Amino acid sequence: MGTIETWVKKHSLLYTGATNHPFIHSVRDGTIDLSSFKRWLGQDYIFVRAFVPFVASVLLKVWKESDESSDMEVILGGMAALNDELAWFKKEASKRGVSLSDIVPHKANIRYCSFLESLTSTEVEYTVAVTAFWAIEAVYQDSFAHCLEEDSKTPAELKETCERWGNEAFGQYCRSLREIANRSLEKAPDGVVSKAEIVFLRVLEHEVEFWNMSRGET
Numbered sequence: 001m002g003t004i005e006t007w008v009k010k011h012s013l014l015y016t017g018a019t020n021h022p023f024i025h026s027v028r029d030g031t032i033d034l035s036s037f038k039r040w041l042g043q044d045y046i047f048v049r050a051f052v053p054f055v056a057s058v059l060l061k062v063w064k065e066s067d068e069s070s071d072m073e074v075i076l077g078g079m080a081a082l083n084d085e086l087a088w089f090k091k092e093a094s095k096r097g098v099s100l101s102d103i104v105p106h107k108a109n110i111r112y113c114s115f116l117e118s119l120t121s122t123e124v125e126y127t128v129a130v131t132a133f134w135a136i137e138a139v140y141q142d143s144f145a146h147c148l149e150e151d152s153k154t155p156a157e158l159k160e161t162c163e164r165w166g167n168e169a170f171g172q173y174c175r176s177l178r179e180i181a182n183r184s185l186e187k188a189p190d191g192v193v194s195k196a197e198i199v200f201l202r203v204l205e206h207e208v209e210f211w212n213m214s215r216g217e218t
């Protein structure tokens with residue numbers, strides 16, 4: 001078992017809080033209201049726009065710090081997928097009558113985006129950044145995969161959204177990121193491993209806050 005799997009077990013309460021949030025339950029059982037979904041959509045578009053430069057910073061670190069050449073391809077693949085994703089947000093927003101240019105970022109979103117920006121610093125080690133990258137992607141994969149399970153009652157018009165992150169290919173990509181993070185953590189000094197664990201926990205907290213915000217609770 002890798003370090004990441006150990007941390008997911010050790011912090012299972014928080015991990016489950018982020019991946020089995022009431023927002024996701026409401027998608028899964030079909031009780032979500034349209035206003036929450038639209039709020040999530042607009043805010044997540046803003047988040048993803050901040051996520052792109054974060055991934056760019058990970059790409060820079062992989063080039064400078066990683067000794068495994070396949071790492072770059074996985075991260076570059078993730079980056080390329082974000083181009084598609086931004087186009088999807090625009091299409092989805094226009095379909096639902098959400099004007100993306102008028103979205104005001106919520107406080108929880110601003111805090112999360114600032115946290116991402118802090119991780120772009122050259123002072124932040126590749127190991128720490130790639131752990132955060134894995135965690136951010138994994139929370140969405142696990143969350144939306146729940147909405148596609150056999151017994152889920154996800155409304156037909158939300159299936160496409162859930163498939164975006166809940167699909168098997170995205171699951172495989174997350175496992176590749178986890179392997180990359182695990183291998184990097186294995187070689188890292190204790191101080192860096194401790195920092196990565198804290199960053200992992202911060203990501204989970206921000207994700208919980210993001211779902212809370214999407215429910216209109218903050």
Ligand SMILES: Cc1ncc(CNC=O)c(N)n1
Binds near residue numbers: 047048136207
């Ligand atoms: C708040 C949040 N966390 C993770 C993701 C998934 N990564 C890229 O799309 C996302 N879109 N939004």
